[in-house]
Amino acid sequence: MQGAEKGKQPQLDGSGLTIGIVQARFNEGITNALFDACFKELVALGVDANDIDHVTVPGALEVPLALQTLANRGEHDALIALGCIIRGETYHFELVANESGAGVTRVGLDFDLPIANAILTTENLEQAMARRTEKGTDAARVAVEMAQLVSELTINDDDMDILMNGDAE
Template sequence: MTTSDRADVNEYGGALRGDGLRLAVVCSRFNELVTDRLLAGALDGLIRHGVDPASVTVAWVPGAFEVPLAAAQLAASGEVDAVICVGAVIRGATGHYEHVAGQCAAGVQRAQLDTGVPVVFGVLTTETTEQALERAGGKGGNKGFEAATAAIEMVDLLRQLPKRSQG
């Protein structure tokens, strides 16, 4: 579909305008070498897009498995416009990785669907620490920064979209 084909289509898109937003970042302490960098990237992304640092809440949780609970509570609080989740699940020698990564992703998704508040998944799931570091400010960029910009964009988009009618 070309631009001219969409002339009569209602089209929505979120903008990266962070001024006036209240945001939270839930950060896993486990694999802190990586998660510190993801948090720094998320905060940088928020501030670069106009979010007042005083309007940002950071909640530290023990590990990725605990991320969804804190994210859901923050999203349901009415105190934030979006929640950004950052963490790092790195494969080890046991099957623990699949359980933690899968349940963390499912819980984050459930939190946003249950609350209607954007809850963005910026939790890395990698095979090695080196891969995680590449995605936390190395040659793969910073997924914390990307999650922050996704949160800002989703808040703006949801404000534009038609609301569900009561009834």
């Protein structure tokens, strides 16, 4: 299998990829910074700005449904989830953090689609501010790398025929 060599460097060429981004508006100052860093890095990695779809939703709990809707379209090589959940004084933080994270993961697995989860979960605003640019950049890199990896690992129909029938044309 190509690309399975130990220690192979990740593929960070976003040329030809189509990426969808779902951004939660709650804590918008942080999520806008996440988006800006993410978008800038995607373009730097070669993703055409016209091949980046960006939608916003009210908060982190709404992110998985928007991701699922985009995944259903079958138009993206990878998706990115952006949001910010800051711990408060109630259990609500745990609920939102756990459920949004589980929803993002489920969509990726259900659709065999890479999703970079950059929904920050922090104790306070200062932690969120310290992570916003790096996490946005990381999300772009993860999306491109995983889109390339999944594409490389996916067995196409011709390869499957060879495996099943044992004869190559």
